[in-house]
Amino acid sequence: MRCSAQGRVPPSPLQQYTQLRPFQPEDQAQRWDWLHIALWDPPPAVALTVHPQNPAIALYADCGFVDRGERRGYRLMVASLSEHR
Numbered sequence: 646m647r648c649s650a651q652g653r654v655p656p657s658p659l660q661q662y663t664q665l666r667p668f669q670p671e672d673q674a675q676r677w678d679w680l681h682i683a684l685w686d687p688p689p690a691v692a693l694t695v696h697p698q699n700p701a702i703a704l705y706a707d708c709g710f711v712d713r714g715e716r717r718g719y720r721l722m723v724a725s726l727s728e729h730r
Contacts (some may be wrong), residue, residue: 687726694719 668676693710695702696721706712710722 689727690725691721692721692723694721696720 691727692713693705694706695715697718702712702720702722705724708724710724713721713723715721
């Protein structure tokens with residue numbers, strides 16, 4: 646249990662059932678699977694934020710990025726990777 650100003654705090658469900666340990670030789674097959682997923686299963690889209698006065702917005706649009714609206718004063722542009730595979 647952790648301590649807080651109010652006393653002891655019970656572990657969260659994730660902490661309760663998750664334990665970290667060093668990798669073991671028998672973990673190697675799973676590690677190869679994770680590497681395969683990381684290398685060959687890219688995310689479905691890429692996003693970037695662009696200042697509204699940045700002239701590169703047109704270049705990004707030409708490259709497949711779509712303006713999805715404003716985010717904290719910047720333009721949120723998203724490109725779907727599935728269209729470019």
